[in-house]
Amino acid sequence: MLAAIVLAVIAIGCVHSQTELTLPPLPYDYKAYEPVLSEKIMRLHHDKHFFTYMNKTNAALKAMFVDTKMDGKLKEIAKLPIEDILTQLQVLPDQYHLALRHNGGGYLNHRFFFSILKAPTATVAENKPTGDLLAAIEKSFGTFEKFHELFSAASVNLFGSGWVWLYVDARTNQLVLNFTANQDHPIMFDKNNYVVMGIDLWEHSYYPVYENRRAEYVDNFWRIVDWNVVGKIFTERPIKRSDL
């Protein structure tokens, strides 16, 4: 009897709800990133900005789930993981398209960003990738130093709000650098783009510590990139049949 009830609940849960995003905690304490990122900025960034993106995305998905337009297709899309929803923005009606691009993008980007940060190393020079990831960076950019220089320059020069990304390009299968405006994510442009590392360049990401001095934030960012995590993300990338 109990088993039947449990199975019924599971069945109802599977069929009857849209994706509901939750707020993953930071992998470390709010203070752990000091002095590169202060406890105060981490609380604001995680508990306010990230939280708001999550709430707004959930609200849009909830509305989409009960929307009968497009012969039930909206309901189906609303049940997908957020990464999949963001690859299908172009089919969504206006009222959901921007809401999900902005807030769903904001959710995904921040979930990713917080997962690749760690306590700062004493210096920038001592914090580097190794193994396959380093080899792939060298293949695309010549040396790690050159990559560092290009990534930093792109970050300092980005105008307005946006991100700079290191990702495996869907078409060439090589690591590339690119920027996106606002909360756009590379998968929005090709579902097979595979993000490996990124930096948040919205002013809220650095203003409480660095004020207008974005270059100083970018310089210090290299001390908090968790190359172990990033290396693992790279290793776990889907391997194309053509590579085998």
Add this chain to the structure above:
Amino acid sequence: MFIRICFLAIIISCIQAQIELTLPALPYAYDALEPVLSEHLMQLHHDKHLQTYTTGANKLLKRMYDDENSSNELKGLTNQSIEFILSHIQYLPEIYQVGLKQYGGGYLNHKLFFSTLQKPTATADENKPTGPLLKAIEKAFDSFDKFKQIFTDVSLEVFGSGWVWLYIDAYTKELNYSFASNQENPIMFNKNHITLLGIDLWEHAYYPVYENRRSEYVDNFWRIINWPFVSQLYTEGVAKQTDDIDKETDGIVKHTGGCPMHAGI
């Protein structure tokens, strides 16, 4: 007589290099807008952000002037006011358009913004426009309160960095509002739009005081608008929107081509 004035303008343009923008002083002390905008925020916003736009715009204008590929017309354009350059942005080569929209726009927008602010009133409700500007707002939006609601709502909806603007529309001659991303300004879309008032929605404009709470910033913004000054801009703007002015400025653009003083530079 008019033709002589035009030729004089041309000769003067020939001798001068590109315009050099200077950092306009705040029309009030840094702490004058407390508690709505703190002294520290005003110092950052004016001395750092506006300074950066000033320096960046000047670098671009100099580069455009020094560029051996720049036509005489283009060089002549660099000597005009920043308002003129930005309202004719489509004449610029693409490589300069992007940068000037960013840094030239940043310069113009902040110069205007700071000039339209004043010491806060105790409440938002007591701070209102009067006279012809109020009539124009009522004509375009039904009432000042409706205008305030729309402007506030749009300000909260703007995603990323940008502005919300109140301007005199070139075609209707009536007031209109628009939102712009990054440092865009209505004059970049039509040289005859007259920008009257804007709210800076880049995070740097409010973060040191309001952190993520943009709605609190927007609510308090209504306490610091200098309506008498904005009214003045409105009156001047309405007077400016005549066909004669268009001919005059177009003349300057056409005649700086083939300027003999630039030969060999």
